Amino acid sequence: MTPPRLARFWVRAIAPPEIRQAMLDDLDELSNADASAASTPTRAYLRYWREVLRGTPHLLRMRLMSARKPVLDWLWRDIRHGLRGLRREPTFTLTAMLTLALGVATTTTVFSVVDAELWKPLSFPNPEQLVSIHSRALNARADRISGAELLDWRARARAFSDLAGERDTTRRVLQLDTAVSVLVSNVTGNYFTTLGRPAIVGRTFTADDARGSRLAVLTDRVWRRLFNANRSIAGRSVALDGMTFVITGVVTANDSLGGDPDVFVVIDESDPAFLDRTKASFYGAIGRLRPGVDAEVGRAQIQAVVNERVSATPGTHENHSVIVEDLGQSFTGSNQRPLYFFLGASLIVLLLSAVNVTTLLLVRAVRRTREFALRSALGIGRAALARQLLVEGALLAVPGAVAALLMAGWAVGLFTSQLPADFFMRGTNIPIDFRVAAFTVAVTAVTTLGFMLAPLVITGRVDLSTALGPGVRAGRSAVEGRLRGVLLTTQIALTVVLLAGAGIFLKSFAALTRVPLGFDPSNAIAVRATLSGPRYASDDAIRSYADRMLEAGRAVTGVTDAAIGTTSPLGSGPVIRFVAVGQPRPRAGDEPDAIIRAVDPSYFRALGIRILRGRAFSTGDVAGAPGVMIINESVAREMFGGDDPIGRVIDVLPGGTATWANRPGPRVVVGVVATVKDVGVNEIEFGNIYVPFAQVPSSRIELIVRSGLPSADLLDPLRREMARIDPAMPVTSLTSFERRVTVALQGDRFNLLLISSFAAVALLLAAIGVYGTVAYHVESRTRELGVRLALGAQRSRLIGTAFWQTGRMAILGAWLGIGAALAIARVMGDALYLVPGSHNGVLYNVSTTDPAMLALAFAGTLFVAIMAAVIPARRVTRLDPVQALSRE
């Protein structure tokens, strides 16, 4: 009976070396005895296996007992051997290491972004218990709730250990030596305890603070900037809009909840305004579920409270459903698609680098055929060979992983510095932390294991007599040739895919920069102020400030035009709902909405927004005069179709998303203006409603100035003028509109940068791969080429052959790449485009199967492949037949 090979292999692998051979021989003896004792071969076979399986625990234990020192011994020997080999071939070593590092770094970079944005749990204790709770009508925005409702929820929903609320942040003036504008968030007393967010200095609020105390907690950013990181700050009083607040402590800024304010102040829960059910000021609540309680239980309890409210006061909250979602997840929503897309793209780069390193190792393995053959002739088994290869892989992988981690840290820094601060919902502070490092190690390990297998396939097939025989052709085998062909083809295909992706993003970005914005951003600046405090409580005070602001702006040298508005293009604004009088009224909650802006008569002229019909506001549109409004093209089309909207009446409904915008009532349409980009360049068309600033004065003011000078020259004079209007009321920002456009496109620029760097890495890797393949082809056939040259073959034909061998595979790969790109485009569908009501877009005005870009990717990849092939192929021309023949 021949002993079962697998069983033998197993014994060989696990038995301690001193008894390995004796053990195998004994097993053979046993099975031979069995066979001759007239038992059947099957019996002998089974007996063999039983011996091996029953013996396995004993062998393993012996191995373990004796392992400690020998393991270190052979490991050390393998490492030294590996290092010697790598030092002998520095080009190979560096190329392989860098290739691996590039691939891993790319994936790590994108992983760290995706992890920080989508996967990492919130950095609060037991983050899985934290939920965000809203109530909303079907297909509508989430409703705001009143403080009284928050108290109802807190009292009735027993599934939660606590429920906290946070109002919208507001800008207020912090009076120190100078007046500073700060972002203030109003939170309930239990906000910090619900989250489990500790103070780094002093204390946070407690539920007891919610009874009329005027307390403030600073975030460490403002504490460092304005208070010099003073550790004895707790107990100090500060003035916010003229009201005195006592600072209780400092917390670390945490942007994972959509950006932290500068200051938290505690809400007075005994305030009548808080308890007023008509004043809905909370955007839902933050809840902490009791340990082990399911979110659905909490949802049902709050739904019951909401339903009771509906039956008690009909007309409010009808058809409302309560939504409870993970707090961390509730801040990530819109960014998911592009992030997953880029993660996928980065995995292609990783695959590419793995393929490349495999190719390199394969070439090296073939060069080492003699070494392997010799070692196996000296009795070194395949297991030892595999071990040696693994150690060599690790020698490449460890520095590769370290380099990758460094590169990723650098790349994350580079990329995030290119981003607007609010590009990621959870902030652009993306750490290279333990999770990222673990990911890097895991990816490197898997990749290394993957490519270490390839040389083993070959070494397993080395035939001793041919490998050690005279005049060996470096052991080329059919398997190896096929494997290399597949690898090269894959590499080219992946490169084409990435290049096509980059091309499509480039075309999209080019289209975005040419989109009509609806206004003229050149040499225009917006100066923003938010008036707060008792001195600006009246409309008159606000109007007077606005007038002085306008005057001051006009007084600056170089300014050719100036205007006042609440917000301006690419600066968003509060949203109101409205209905056209004389048209059927939609169901409550389904009315159209628009961004509202209060503007002065010169606003449209100063910004270069075209008036399509009717007129701009005039100096006659003052408080007390008939209410008027100007709508944009989009509202005119939606509401009136082809009819002339001038003279029609639009009723603005209560419930605007900003206090100043909440001035409901009918207004006559006096003009129609062009639609401007409101938030970003790649956006759905928003409806805009403009009202006269004189009729609807707002504490949020922008001064818009246009000049003949570059914006940068105007910033300082403007800042000086503004400080003179009211030294106690600082302006919050000065931004040129050119800058706003740049910022609006930063996300798209980031995407382009990301995918272009993928494509660049891919091209580089493909070039290395092709170079390696052709160089190997020439190298391994030097002898044959020498013979053919000696026999009178033409050099050009030999070059052609060397070239064509690779060229065939490259062309096949490029076609496969085109196919893959088309397939990916098909699978992605409209996921990368703006789909109104569903998701934002990262591509604009370009098809994912854009033929020009696919053709460019095809041609570009092949061009690089040819360039990379030329250098090694030229070696054939310099080949000296005599030398070639005398080799080896």
Place this chain on the structure above:
Amino acid sequence: MNPGRPLLELQALIALASLGDEAYGVTVQNEICSRTGRAASVAACYAALERLARDGLAEAWLSAPRPERGGRSRRHYRLTRAGREALRQEREAAQRLWRGIGLRAPERSR
């Protein structure tokens, strides 16, 4: 001596004493099997023999090259002086242990 020497090691010790120069994996296994009626795997025998060797009670030696093993030697084991001494002590310990114990056939239950 080690009071808790495992049974298989004791059995291997006895097998070495009984087999003399003929003791190697297969014969030790056979010897234990025929003396106890229980089959230990070859690997288990090796484990026991190697532990005896580690403790200095047995030593391994290589036979002359053998044609049926493709010219390789067999790994034999034999008792050392310490091994014989240990065996003697084990035997006395076992006799003391069993002193006065008579085995009766279990009464038949109805």
